[in-house]
Amino acid sequence: MTGFTTRFAPSPTGPLHLGHAFSALLAHDTARAAGGRFLLRMEDTDRARCTPDHAAGIIADLTWLGVTWDGPVHHQAPHIAAYTARIAPLAARGLLYPCGCTRADIRAALAAPQEGVEHAVYPGTCRGRPMDSRQPGDALRLDLARALATLAGSDLAFTETGPRHGGTHRIDPAAALADIGDVVLSRKGEDIVAYFLASAIDDADQGITDVIRGEDLFSFTPIQVILQHLLGLPTPRYHHHRLIRDEDGKRLAKRDDARALSRYRADGMTPADIRALLFP
Numbered sequence: 001m002t003g004f005t006t007r008f009a010p011s012p013t014g015p016l017h018l019g020h021a022f023s024a025l026l027a028h029d030t031a032r033a034a035g036g037r038f039l040l041r042m043e044d045t046d047r048a049r050c051t052p053d054h055a056a057g058i059i060a061d062l063t064w065l066g067v068t069w070d071g072p073v074h075h076q077a078p079h080i081a082a083y084t085a086r087i088a089p090l091a092a093r094g095l096l097y098p099c100g101c102t103r104a105d106i107r108a109a110l111a112a113p114q115e116g117v118e119h120a121v122y123p124g125t126c127r128g129r130p131m132d133s134r135q136p137g138d139a140l141r142l143d144l145a146r147a148l149a150t151l152a153g154s155d156l157a158f159t160e161t162g163p164r165h166g167g168t169h170r171i172d173p174a175a176a177l178a179d180i181g182d183v184v185l186s187r188k189g190e191d192i193v194a195y196f197l198a199s200a201i202d203d204a205d206q207g208i209t210d211v212i213r214g215e216d217l218f219s220f221t222p223i224q225v226i227l228q229h230l231l232g233l234p235t236p237r238y239h240h241h242r243l244i245r246d247e248d249g250k251r252l253a254k255r256d257d258a259r260a261l262s263r264y265r266a267d268g269m270t271p272a273d274i275r276a277l278l279f280p
């Protein structure tokens with residue numbers, strides 16, 4: 001791999017909170033210490049929840065913290081059709097099938113993970129449906145068993161440099177089938193693309209060598225590695241960091257306004273105070 005490149009990739013669905021500030025500062029500082037590049041990406045494909053105001057607020061908060069990024073901010077929302085086009089070859093290889101299972105099921109499968117909410121593995125109801133049976137609004141699912149069969153002999157693995165899971169992780173196909181299943185990659189007509197797909201494509205397109213992100217996303221890494229192999233994309237190194245929790249050990253949620261960075265700022269805390277709080 002060439003020079004160290006990492007990114008901070010928030011979803012602008014609310015104000016920046018302390019947990020995000022930790023992630024941004026860690027990625028930024030690591031890149032600067034390595035003499036590498038630090039990019040800022042807005043993972044704003046969920047247009048019902050992401051707003052330009054939240055994106056502007058995040059940029060203002062990062063700027064106040066002293067975080068600087070290289071190049072323009074990359075927004076995903078204008079490129080949804082392009083992400084979807086990238087999976088067309090998978091359909092041609094017979095690795096996708098249309099699925100009309102309920103919208104609620106599909107929403108749940110596409111959403112970024114929430115603590116305490118187990119990802120439900122799709123039971124395969126529509127598996128085997130031909131692509132030409134696709135109805136408006138049908139999602140496209142990955143036939144994971146077939147996909148893994150085409151990858152037999154590939155080195156499905158990633159290197160983790162984070163504190164909790166450090167080392168080389170090999171992806172066990174049987175475990176992937178049990179834990180991940182036939183994930184939804186996109187949904188036609190509503191311009192919805194899976195978070196983990198858009199993120200994996202951008203990591204490759206932006207030359208990310210090291211993904212630094214919260215350990216809540218660790219469980220998404222195997223499907224991202226599988227997609228990287230299916231799409232011919234490189235696998236970066238991963239570093240999943242600890243999550244910032246409040247005094248009760250509860251994870252600081254973005255929607256918890258009391259923990260918004262702007263609140264600390266309004267209370268008179270300086271960027272140095274925030275750093276001292278996050279990196280004791």
Ligand SMILES: [Zn+2]
Pocket residue numbers: 098099100101125126
């Ligand atoms: Zn279905």
